[in-house]
Amino acid sequence: xxxxxxxxxxxKIIDATIQIGSLNEANKLSTKEIAKVCEISEFVIYDHFKSxxxxxxxADHKIFEDSAAxxxxxILQEHQPSDVYWNKMVDFYLxxxxxxxxSINYGHIFPRPEKPADIDEFRTDISAESKxxxxxxxxxxxxxxxxxxxxxxxxxxxxxxxxxxxxLDNSPETRAVASHxxxxxxxxxxxxx
Numbered sequence: 001x002x003x004x005x006x007x008x009x010x011x012k013i014i015d016a017t018i019q020i021g022s023l024n025e026a027n028k029l030s031t032k033e034i035a036k037v038c039e040i041s042e043f044v045i046y047d048h049f050k051s052x053x054x055x056x057x058x059a060d061h062k063i064f065e066d067s068a069a070x071x072x073x074x075i076l077q078e079h080q081p082s083d084v085y086w087n088k089m090v091d092f093y094l095x096x097x098x099x100x101x102x103s104i105n106y107g108h109i110f111p112r113p114e115k116p117a118d119i120d121e122f123r124t125d126i127s128a129e130s131k132x133x134x135x136x137x138x139x140x141x142x143x144x145x146x147x148x149x150x151x152x153x154x155x156x157x158x159x160x161x162x163x164x165x166x167x168l169d170n171s172p173e174t175r176a177v178a179s180h181x182x183x184x185x186x187x188x189x190x191x192x193x
Contacts, residue, residue, distance in 0.1 A: 010048055012038050017059040022101025027113065029056065029106065057118045060107050063099050064122075067092070067153065068129045075133040082186055086156070086179040093160035100164065103157050109150050126150065137186075155182050 006012075016037040021029050031052055035042045049055040070092050074085050093100050103109055108122045116122070123146050130145035139145050159178050162168040 006040065006044070009038070009040070009044065013040075013045055013048060013055070014059050014062055017055055018063065018098050018102045021056070021059065021106045022098040024105065026105040031055075053117060056106055057116060057122075059102065061122075061125075063102060063107065064125070064129075066096075067099070071129070071133055082183045083176075083179040086182045087175055089156045090160050090163075090175070090178075093156050094163060094170075097160075097164055100157055100161050103153070104161060107157075109153050109157070151185065152182075155185070 013034060016034045017029070020033050020037065024030070024033075029052065031042045031045050034055075035045055038044075045055065049058065071089070074088055106112075108116060108119065108126075124142075126149045127142035127146045130149035131142075134145065134148065137148065139148060155178075159168070163170045168174055
């Protein structure tokens with residue numbers, strides 16, 4: 001039996017998973033639908049990712065890595081003021097709408113019906129990234145850095161989702177109110193030491 005070569009199939013599966021997961025409500029992700037988008041059989045998905053839970057975690061980790069790389073660029077290289085940083089992160093999510101839907105439906109940054117198998121690893125990764133980018137806050141432990149990062153990303157994701165749904169306008173005035181609340185929150189996180 002011969003197998004056809006599938007270029008970048010892992011990336012295609014992950015991207016299709018994020019796309020479909022962003023559109024389907026939570027717990028409705030179908031490997032059959034992912035396979036159809038990728039023009040492969042479901043067997044290929046399970047052969048490459050072993051389980052749907054593993055695929056979900058990998059897709060979520062891809063979004064975390066893309067977001068973290070963007071955060072690092074803003075924080076470590078450009079040293080943006082908090083309001084500029086907030087606006088750039090909202091822009092990042094508005095230009096990646098699948099990341100918004102995915103994060104709300106399947107992301108680790110929102111509670112899932114069941115504890116993900118890799119939650120401890122995810123918390124460790126989030127805490128380390130948060131410490132690297134926001135050490136100036138001087139938070140006292142990994143848990144505080146974890147909660148800060150999670151709170152921060154929810155702020156971006158929710159605002160971007162409200163804009164995409166038409167519930168909020170994307171005007172400078174609306175952004176100014178939201179970014180001000182973000183800055184107040186950041187200041188208060190710094191006081192929780």
